[in-house]
Amino acid sequence: MDRVAIIGVSMTQFGVREGSWIRDLLSEAAMDCIETTGIVPKNIDHVYVSNMASGEFEGQTGIMNALVHDIGAIPAYTARIDQTSASGGAGIYAAWQSIASGQSDMTLLVGGEKMTHTSTSMATEIISTLTHPVEYKHGVTLPSFAGLIAQLYLHKYNASRESLAKVAVKNHKNGVDNPHAHFRKEVDIEAVLNSPIVADPLRLYDFCPITDGSAALMFCSESRAKKITQDYVVITGIGGATDTHVVHERREPTTLDAVVNSSNKAYEMANKTPNDIDVAELHDMFTILEILQSEDLGFFNKGEGWKAVEQGVTDIDGELPINTSGGLKSKGHPLGASGVAQVHELYHQLMGTAGKRQVDAKTGLACNIGGFGNCAITTILESI
Amino acid sequence: MSTDLNVHKCPNGHLCYPKHSVCPKCGVLMGNKTVSLSELNGTVVTWTKSTVPPPGVRSPNILAIVEYYIEGQSITLLGGIENESVNIGDVVKATYVSSLRDAEYGQRDEESQTWSGHRFKVVN
Numbered sequence: 001m002d003r004v005a006i007i008g009v010s011m012t013q014f015g016v017r018e019g020s021w022i023r024d025l026l027s028e029a030a031m032d033c034i035e036t037t038g039i040v041p042k043n044i045d046h047v048y049v050s051n052m053a054s055g056e057f058e059g060q061t062g063i064m065n066a067l068v069h070d071i072g073a074i075p076a077y078t079a080r081i082d083q084t085s086a087s088g089g090a091g092i093y094a095a096w097q098s099i100a101s102g103q104s105d106m107t108l109l110v111g112g113e114k115m116t117h118t119s120t121s122m123a124t125e126i127i128s129t130l131t132h133p134v135e136y137k138h139g140v141t142l143p144s145f146a147g148l149i150a151q152l153y154l155h156k157y158n159a160s161r162e163s164l165a166k167v168a169v170k171n172h173k174n175g176v177d178n179p180h181a182h183f184r185k186e187v188d189i190e191a192v193l194n195s196p197i198v199a200d201p202l203r204l205y206d207f208c209p210i211t212d213g214s215a216a217l218m219f220c221s222e223s224r225a226k227k228i229t230q231d232y233v234v235i236t237g238i239g240g241a242t243d244t245h246v247v248h249e250r251r252e253p254t255t256l257d258a259v260v261n262s263s264n265k266a267y268e269m270a271n272k273t274p275n276d277i278d279v280a281e282l283h284d285m286f287t288i289l290e291i292l293q294s295e296d297l298g299f300f301n302k303g304e305g306w307k308a309v310e311q312g313v314t315d316i317d318g319e320l321p322i323n324t325s326g327g328l329k330s331k332g333h334p335l336g337a338s339g340v341a342q343v344h345e346l347y348h349q350l351m352g353t354a355g356k357r358q359v360d361a362k363t364g365l366a367c368n369i370g371g372f373g374n375c376a377i378t379t380i381l382e383s384i
Numbered sequence: 385m386s387t388d389l390n391v392h393k394c395p396n397g398h399l400c401y402p403k404h405s406v407c408p409k410c411g412v413l414m415g416n417k418t419v420s421l422s423e424l425n426g427t428v429v430t431w432t433k434s435t436v437p438p439p440g441v442r443s444p445n446i447l448a449i450v451e452y453y454i455e456g457q458s459i460t461l462l463g464g465i466e467n468e469s470v471n472i473g474d475v476v477k478a479t480y481v482s483s484l485r486d487a488e489y490g491q492r493d494e495e496s497q498t499w500s501g502h503r504f505k506v507v508n
Contacts, residue, residue, distance in 0.1 A: 125491050137498070138445075138484055139484070155472050198435060
């Protein structure tokens with residue numbers, strides 16, 4: 001089968017983008033990707049837009065039509081892809097399917113979110129509306145789910161609170177060298193442990209910021225890619241899965257079954273095992289999530305991911321670098337953009353163009369999560 | 385209206401909360417049988433204290449996942465804690481609350497769901 005290639009990537013500056021609204025952000029990333037690849041907009045067959053809540057945040061719906069209009073890609077087929085925080089990963093899945101099925105010869109995926117014009121309280125509330133009614137009525141937020149599961153994880157596995165802080169320290173350090181990151185500033189363990197409690201035992205610095213931004217990827221078949229450029233990577237494995245909508249119904253609360261199941265599909269398709277992964281971008285919306293994913297993706301045994309962080313295994317110069325981009329923690333988490341930006345980082349790592357963040361990698365894995373593990377997409381990419 | 389904490393029981397005896405169309409464990413249609421947990425003790429599996437709750441929610445908002453054992457099975461529920469502090473392993477009883485949050489200030493339409501339910505009180 002002709003493999004699906006990614007022939008170009010782009011992302012906007014992530015951060016507080018005052019004056020730039022969702023249409024501006026999506027167009028900025030899209031046009032940058034179009035210019036980078038030299039693809040004429042009229043020759044793009046499918047345009048997917050990964051976005052969770054532009055209607056709720058900004059009062060702008062129909063953003064996929066807006067983008068096709070704004071970049072001159074009419075009459076391309078288009079759709080907005082919403083899988084909450086995993087919208088970016090779901091967009092990659094849709095783009096991959098469009099090429100693999102032969103329905104599209106050239107597909108553009110753009111993920112983005114505009115969030116910082118709302119208050120933190122309102123942004124958190126908009127995201128909280130993804131929860132089930134029986135949990136929503138208790139005032140549950142995504143941060144409070146993270147607090148509940150972090151509390152249990154620390155208790156059950158006798159894990160150190162410092163290990164969670166070290167995830168933040170590591171990712172902030174990586175983000176310093178990422179020019180697109182929201183925060184390019186190191187933090188130390190004391191700063192994390194002394195920051196205000198948000199959802200006990202998690203503190204402010206255990207959480208990613210609220211961020212504006214957009215990222216884009218251009219997809220085509222490998223046979224087509226070879227005629228256009230030598231600079232491409234291939235998707236060799238991809239899988240998506242869901243878990244219970246009601247978090248208290250989970251089989252085992254410290255295991256993200258959607259991550260387990262989506263990654264099993266991706267590993268099988270790519271004919272890879274966790275040991276084959278050289279670099280990974282994980283969904284560290286909260287520090288605890290990076291540790292849970294590192295276990296549920298099979299990198300470490302259950303209950304031992306925190307030890308790997310403490311031992312520096314996941315540092316940029318460690319055995320398995322995780323979140324060389326700075327992760328959601330320092331790069332920021334513009335919901336629909338995050339999964340796309342994960343693959344933006346892996347593209348550069350596999351192409352050898354990651355600059356100061358460069359690691360030795362031929363195979364990369366991205367895991368994008370929606371809700372508190374309600375859904376997940378795992379993507380495996382390889383250099384040629 | 386009953387103020388009991390009722391969970392749902394499928395024809396094969398499996399418990400779930402909330403109600404599903406089909407039993408999450410065996411896949412049969414659920415039917416309308418319920419079992420009350422109101423007189424039973426539950427155990428706190430985990431908890432958090434949320435200091436920045438959404439609009440219309442009490443602050444701080446202590447939340448817990450509580451496990452009950454009944455009819456040879458375990459069932460877990462999420463709810464607020466009425467005490468000022470709580471620990472993993474604490475024993476709790478459910479208490480009915482007519483309005484768990486002020487829906488007027490939330491994003492979700494007030495008419496789209498119910499707002500009454502149960503919190504838990506520590507009874508160690």
